[in-house]
Amino acid sequence: MGATNQIEDQPNLPSDHKKLAEKPKIVLTGGGTAGHVSPNLALTASLESDGWEIIYIGSKQGIEKQLVAEAGIPYYGISSGKLRRYFSWQNFIDPFKVIKGIFDAYFAIAKIKPKVVFSKGGFVTVPVIFASWLQRIPVIIHESDFSSGLANRLSIPFATKVCVTFPETVKHLAKYAAKVKHTGLPIRSDILQGNVDKGRALCGFNAELPILFVVGGSTGSAKINQAVRSVLDILTQNHQVIHACGKGNLDSNLKEHPRYQQFEYLGTELADILAIADLVVSRSGANAVFEFLTLRKPNLLIPLSKLSSRGDQILNAKSFQSRGYSAVLFEEDLTSESLLSAIADLNMRRDEYIENMNKSEDANAIAQIIALIKSVAKPHS
Known part of the structure; x- marks a missing residue:
């Protein structure tokens, strides 16, 4: 069955004591990218404090396996294929992987006996959701992006409830309004627990000038990197700049710049960097924009163009722009001059953006989702 961590049976206790010892079980599933895993992990502390036993089902080799192991959560690995919309020889093999994944998931669900399944998306979730539906286990799907990905579109008919990140998405799923x-x-x-002192020490920055944090996604962005560095002398007249530029994109000529600190990648340090950031320039992946919203960080979003994506970042950015949470500069309009102008405008309207973000109810996502999980879960006996 591919369980990485075996789920141990309860010891032989009298039946009344055994019932007291058992906790209701929830299966979390999602994988393929960190964005399909981290929202699941964000729920774990609240689920555990509410008395849930958490088990994770993901692929045998995906990034989710490592991330879940680091969190210490029991993990079942299942066979998983990818549903591609382009030609690949793997398209002839992967349907068999998906079928095997359904059997893997079916037997895992039968053994775990969860009261509810929570799915964050990614192709590995399709077999898990279908297997749960066959066994009449309630399923909640969460869609991060403005528009639903293919895996979630295939799975929604088998779900009990669907959580969406953007209010506009409700209209796009009118067929499933209930x-x-x-x-x-x-x-x-x-x-949310970043340390200002640690952040400043990491960068060697002080509190005298505002800090601009530039991040081009987990792998960086050549276009954003080039635009920022082309106007660095102007930016650093009034800002200290932190730049997460992506692996292999450090500029050795700028290592000694007193008001510029560059990193290939930020892991656990990200929270401390966000704690000291006054303004942020970023791509517009769903996780990133909601982190800025939760932390009330005025931000300029530069979404991936449709040439490089299915356009979900553009929709995410437009949604946040329409609600007054973010400024937007489209990649095709990105120049040295437009970047400077957009940052200046963001700085001038900083208080306005913070005020708009303070009115948002999206920061209550965890509480809303936990309440929904409780409402649809099978009764605990």
Whole structure:
């Protein structure tokens, strides 16, 4: 069955004591990218404090396996294929992987006997959701992006409830209106616990000038990197700049710049960096924009163009722009001059953006989702 951590049976106790010892079980599933895992992990502290036993089902080799292991959660690995919309020889093999994944998931669900399944998306979730539906286990799906991904679109008919991150998505899923609830996106608690002193020490910055944090996604962005560095001398007249530029993108000529600190990648340090950031320039992945919203960080979003994506970042950015949470500069309009102008405008309207973010109810995502889980879960006996 591919369980990484075996689920141990209860010891031989009298039946009344055994019932007291058992906790209701919830299966979390999602994988393929960190964005399909971190919102699941954001729920774990609240689930555990509410008395749930958490088990994770993911693929045998995906990034989720490592992330869940680090969190110390029991893990079942199942066979998983990818549903591609382009030609690949793997398209002839992967349907068999998906079928095997359904059998793997079916037997895992039968053994675990969860009261509810919570799915964050990614192709590995399709077999889990279908297997749960066959066994009449309630399923909640969460969609991070403005528009639903293919895996979630295939799975929604088998779900009990569907949580969406953006209010506009409710209209796009009108066919399933009775199932859909706008909850926002659960954010990891550690991102809220950044330390200002640690952040300043990491960068060697002081409190005299505002700090601009530039991040081009987990792998960086050549276009954003080039634009920022082309105007660095102007930016650093009034800002200290932190730049997460992506692996292999450090500029050795800028290592000694007193008001510029560059990193290939930020892991656990990200929370401390966000704690000291006054303004943020970023891509517009769902996790990122909701972290900025939760932390009330005025931000300029530069979404991936449709040439490089299915356009979900553009929709995410437009949604936040329409609600007054973010400024937006489209990649095709990105120049040295437009970047400077957009940052200046963001700085001038900083208080306005913070005021708009303070009115948001999206920061209550975890509480809303936990309440929904309780409402649909099978009764605990």
